[in-house]
Amino acid sequence: xxxxxxxxxxxxxxxxxxxxxxxxxxxxxxxxxxxxxxxxxxxxxxxxxxxxxxxxxxxxxxxxxxxxxxxxxxxxxxxxxxxxxxxxxxxxxxxxxxxxxxxxxxxxxxxxxxxxxxxxxxxx
Numbered sequence: 001x002x003x004x005x006x007x008x009x010x011x012x013x014x015x016x017x018x019x020x021x022x023x024x025x026x027x028x029x030x031x032x033x034x035x036x037x038x039x040x041x042x043x044x045x046x047x048x049x050x051x052x053x054x055x056x057x058x059x060x061x062x063x064x065x066x067x068x069x070x071x072x073x074x075x076x077x078x079x080x081x082x083x084x085x086x087x088x089x090x091x092x093x094x095x096x097x098x099x100x101x102x103x104x105x106x107x108x109x110x111x112x113x114x115x116x117x118x119x120x121x122x123x124x
Contacts, residue, residue, distance in 0.1 A: 001027060004023070004098060016086050022080075025077065032101075063089075094118050
C-alpha cells in the first residue's frame with residue numbers, strides 16, 4: 001500500500017507556472033507507475049500525465065502537451081508536475097495516483113491509490 005500527498009497548488013495568473021509535488025510513503029515507490037489527473041468544477045476527472053516506474057517513459061494529454069512535464073525522483077519518493085503557460089481552463093483540483101507495476105496508465109481504473117488533491121486556480 002502507498003499513501004500519496006499532493007502539494008504545490010495555488011492561485012496564479014494566466015501565463016504563470018506552478019510545480020506540483022506528490023510525496024509517497026509506504027511500499028517501494030519505484031514499484032509504482034505514477035499519474036496526474038485533474039477535475040474541474042462540474043466536470044469529470046481527466047487524465048493529465050503519467051510516468052513509468054524508472055521515469056524513462058511519459059505520456060500526456062493533448063491539452064497539456066508542451067506545457068506540462070511529469071517527472072519523478074525515486075530517491076525522494078516524489079513525483080512532480082511542472083506546469084508552464086497556465087490557462088484559466090487548467091483550473092482544477094489536481095490528483096496524483098499510483099499503480100503497482102504499471103507502465104504509463106492513462107485511465108482512472110488502472111490506478112489503485114489516490115491522493116486528496118491540490119487546488120490550482122488560474123486567473124485571467
